[in-house]
Amino acid sequence: MRFDNRTTESWQQADIDHYLHPFTDYKGLAVEKARVMVRGQGCHVWDSDGNRYLDGLAGLACVHVGYARPELIDAAAAQMRELVFFNSFFKATNKPAVALAEKLVEIAPRHMRHVFYVNSGSEANDTAIRLVRHYWALEGKPEKSVVIGREFAYHGSTIASASLGGMPPMHAQAADLPGFAHIPTPYQFLTGRGLSEEAYGVLAASWLEDKIREVGPERVAAFFLECVHGAGGGKFAPRNYFAEVQRICSKYDVLLVDDEVVCGFGRTGDWFGAHTYGLRPDLLCFAKGVTSGYVPLGGVLVGDRIARTLIDKGGEFYHGFTYSGHPTTCAVALANLEVIEREGLVRRVHDDTGPYFARMLASLADHTLVGEVRSVGLLAGVELVRDRATLEPLQPEGLIGERFRDLGLRHGLITRPVGETLLLAPPLVITHAEIDFMGQALRRALDDFQGEIEHGTVPGIPH
């Protein structure tokens, strides 16, 4: 293979010299150097020094069916030989795009019968923003254009999706467009202690109603939410929150958009988080797991209410991408969904591996550094604290969780710290033995971490 004839150091140097990574502090990376990843198989990946890791993050919450699946690879090769690409712009279509649309409609919430294709989760959310504003304009209410998102939400990194998201450091870097408003997200561990889950759910949903009233219902187009915050750190809403926000959206005629870029395609133990949490969204954004990350594809499932207006009123929707409905990515998505179905992965997560994963996480809850564990299906947040008895936070905030990633790697496990929360989202094909391994690696990493904190030897942290 043409990548095999160079040393790790040479790749790392060239990486520093030429490759600007996403979401990276370039000065820091130049000192620490990147891990050069070279191979994946099943739930494992290898670096260029031959170290093997269990991928507790499924790439980036996307490699649902695991690495190196011949079914997906063969589907790409076959479609590339047949018709690698053709656009869908000028009254042309292609078979994989249509067949995938049929398949997505089959697994989606029942009132969603159309799909718009894009290349990523960010573009899916951008598209959803365009769609809700276009919808209201077609309905003769163009002033209904403000979009409400939540703090801690991550909807992507285009200027519009980042403006919608709830990440202040992103807003500060020229991603803070007008026309967006934000409300706090339910985060009971921090902001709802002492309240029953139900009472907190009602309270958190009331923040949406307050914001709609403040902006004026006649100006609010839509409310966007993720069923579970992924990049925002595995934060879960109380169960009753979803029915409440749905009720509030109907009351004020505000569209509901469900960003399932992380939650979709079995991650929560159902095809979509909307099924798990009983949501009836007007639009549903997806990406990641639709192709298990083998090729980039995203999209928006469109509910009947919006689809009917688009189709009945007509007029061009001035939006789309060269690769919308790319035949090869759609063929890979079809092969991926076939694997998920054939292997019964959604049911397996729901009935078997999800509960087994939850028990593994619960077994860590006695550790001094673990403040809370929460999960649904194969998606989890582990809240790290200085001492579980007092729930005192780890200091310095945001920095120290990073150290945990390295300790996990030392024990052969890939995790993702988000502030002081660990996000875990392994491939859906993970086995009991691999979940056991995760549990052991997490406990060892927690023990090492506690030792470093007690001895004041956490690298890079002054004591």
Ligand SMILES: Cc1ncc(COP(=O)(O)O)c(C=O)c1O
């Ligand atoms: C919920 C959610 N929405 C949108 C995105 C953006 O997706 P992408 O990175 O494919 O643009 C992400 C990415 O992690 C996400 O987690």
